Amino acid sequence: MDTKYMTSGQLRRYGKAILREIELPQPFFVTALCDAIATQRGRPLYLHPLPAESGPDIPSGVWIATETADHIFYEEQTSAFHRDHIILHEIGHILCGHSMPHLADESGLSPGRDQTDPDVVRGALKRTSYTTEQERQAEMVASLILEKSNRMRDKPSSKHDRWLGSALGVIDD
Secondary structure, three states: OOOOOOOHHHHHHHHHHHHOOOOOOOOOOHHHHHHHHHHHHOOOEEEEEOOOOOEOOEOOEEEEEEOOOEEEEEOOOOOHHHHHHHHHHHHHHHHHOOOOOEEOHHHOOOOOOOOOOHHHHHHHHHOOOOOHHHHHHHHHHHHHHHHHHHOOOOOOOOHHHHHHHHHHOOOOO
């Protein structure tokens, strides 16, 4: 299917087709989904907080594929619900098979290190090359995962997180 000009209905059907390929863990936790995807892909998937807050020049999340592992960087200075959504958006890129520039494992992102090199991460963030359509696809997959998982867990407890979930269309008011 040519995904360049998807309507919202086509985009939703595309996202649902992607999600038919995975089983959401029960109970649902983003970390459990990351483990399941790592197993499915046969390579580790590591989560890292970003070394700085996001802003105009730095997105709130990014997926970086090295030769041997996937790394998802996410903004830590936000609510748990928003953090989960950021991670799920990056998982959406992985599940959709979007291309991402690969970095050698010598880049400072190797799994054995507790810290990442902030300069490497900043450089990698600037190298992301997703199209607007890829962003829409990843966002749809993230929203569909949240929508589906919503039936498996309690609604967010904070007013801000309930508002955010409602705005994203993944929880009912």
